[in-house]
Amino acid sequence: MGMNRVMCRMRMILFAVVLLSALIARAAWADPQKVLSAIDAHNNNCRAVSQKIFDFKELGQQEFKSSALLKEELQKLGFKVEGDLKVPADLVKDGISKTGFRAELAGKGPGPTITIMLEYDALKNGHACGHNLIATSGLLAAAGLAQVMKETPGRILVIGTPDEERGSLGGGKIALLEGGHFDGSDIVLITHPGDRWSVDQRLLAMKRATFIFKGKASHAAFAPHKGISALDAVILTFNGTDMLREHVRQDVRIHGIIKKGGDLVNVVPELAETEFSVRALDTATMEETYKKVINCAKAGELATGAKLEFKEPRTSLKAPIGIPAYTKMVLEQIRAIGVGDHEIKDFTEFASSDLGNVGHAYPTANLWFKIAPEGTPLHSDAFREAASSEEGWKATVVAAKVIALTAYDLLTHPDKVKAIQEKFQELKAKEGK
Numbered sequence: 001m002g003m004n005r006v007m008c009r010m011r012m013i014l015f016a017v018v019l020l021s022a023l024i025a026r027a028a029w030a031d032p033q034k035v036l037s038a039i040d041a042h043n044n045n046c047r048a049v050s051q052k053i054f055d056f057k058e059l060g061q062q063e064f065k066s067s068a069l070l071k072e073e074l075q076k077l078g079f080k081v082e083g084d085l086k087v088p089a090d091l092v093k094d095g096i097s098k099t100g101f102r103a104e105l106a107g108k109g110p111g112p113t114i115t116i117m118l119e120y121d122a123l124k125n126g127h128a129c130g131h132n133l134i135a136t137s138g139l140l141a142a143a144g145l146a147q148v149m150k151e152t153p154g155r156i157l158v159i160g161t162p163d164e165e166r167g168s169l170g171g172g173k174i175a176l177l178e179g180g181h182f183d184g185s186d187i188v189l190i191t192h193p194g195d196r197w198s199v200d201q202r203l204l205a206m207k208r209a210t211f212i213f214k215g216k217a218s219h220a221a222f223a224p225h226k227g228i229s230a231l232d233a234v235i236l237t238f239n240g241t242d243m244l245r246e247h248v249r250q251d252v253r254i255h256g257i258i259k260k261g262g263d264l265v266n267v268v269p270e271l272a273e274t275e276f277s278v279r280a281l282d283t284a285t286m287e288e289t290y291k292k293v294i295n296c297a298k299a300g301e302l303a304t305g306a307k308l309e310f311k312e313p314r315t316s317l318k319a320p321i322g323i324p325a326y327t328k329m330v331l332e333q334i335r336a337i338g339v340g341d342h343e344i345k346d347f348t349e350f351a352s353s354d355l356g357n358v359g360h361a362y363p364t365a366n367l368w369f370k371i372a373p374e375g376t377p378l379h380s381d382a383f384r385e386a387a388s389s390e391e392g393w394k395a396t397v398v399a400a401k402v403i404a405l406t407a408y409d410l411l412t413h414p415d416k417v418k419a420i421q422e423k424f425q426e427l428k429a430k431e432g433k
């Protein structure tokens with residue numbers, strides 16, 4: 001009995017110590033309200049930054065003024081900013097290393113590294129994809145978090161990722177990933193304006209293939225038997241892929257164009273060129289289909305005798321690994337901040353982006369925020385107008401709050417980060433199976 005009482009008392013003491021240390025730990029963290037107040041305090045300044053980037057409307061690889069402005073603002077917030085980033089020599093396209101940047105703000109002691117990505121490239125018709133708002137929602141979130149980092153564990157990385165719009169031909173994120181500038185990231189956040197609120201629009205992995213066929217010219221009427229038609233090889237490639245299309249999963253996309261198919265109708269085409277894109281909702285399936293498309297081109301070569309020239313491209317776009325628990329976390333923040341359920345909607349159509357490459361390397365959440373009426377297409381003039389509107393800005397501030405609070409939750413709960421990372425690895429291993 002006496003022993004039991006001692007044990008019982010010891011347990012109570014232990015419980016009290018655990019409770020007390022938990023309370024002390026919680027008290028040591030800042031009130032998330034501080035993050036929100038700092039965002040409100042930076043609202044006007046960031047709005048002005050957004051409008052400037054909107055007016056600069058710099059195309060991919062030329063975003064010099066936009067990136068300089070963002071770097072300056074991050075420096076003002078106390079971030080250690082690094083420009084002139086080294087990327088692999090064969091991926092240095094004009095500008096990427098000059099317009100990409102990496103900014104870091106360390107907190108109090110060890111903890112997770114949360115990376116926020118900013119995009120700021122425009123299209124020919126201006127900021128019709130609203131990347132000025134991606135940049136400034138991220139900047140605003142950084143401003144909110146900067147206010148509390150002195151008392152928060154971990155680290156914030158802000159990575160300026162230029163040249164998104166040219167897809168696999170550009171893709172600042174691919175060069176920056178390969179250059180090691182995401183190294184150390186535990187988890188990644190980004191936003192994108194749209195016609196709805198949503199998290200993690202799935203993206204299609206995508207790889208291009210250019211097939212060049214070299215045949216033999218000959219008079220098409222006088223000596224067709226002496227010619228080898230390169231165009232026939234292209235047509236056979238199309239026939240093969242059309243048959244293949246019947247036997248792939250519904251999300252797989254195979255689309256091609258004929259770039260060269262002969263010059264004169266009375267000459268057997270000596271040279272023909274075709275370009276294909278292969279896409280799927282996971283990278284493994286895309287790669288598998290891609291190999292089959294190459295086989296279709298080889299079949300064209302074999303059947304016609306036209307020699308096939310093909311070199312696999314250096315870069316391709318990957319599909320992000322979606323992590324339901326991470327998506328749910330951001331969705332809960334959207335709801336908690338007051339966005340109505342009727343405004344939150346999944347996407348049913350998909351495209352490709354270099355964002356997928358980041359989402360394939362690190363657990364990544366992409367928050368879509370509504371700046372335009374449902375059905376307004378990205379890249380349209382109407383969407384561009386929304387990207388500098390008052391309504392658009394209001395939504396941008398809400399988006400900034402959502403990602404700042406998500407980041408803060410992750411910084412102060414390393415266990416959540418670890419669970420998301422573990423799930424990410426597990427799902428990645430199962431990709432395409």
Ligand SMILES: [Zn+2]
Pocket residue numbers: 129130131192
């Ligand atoms: Zn975009």
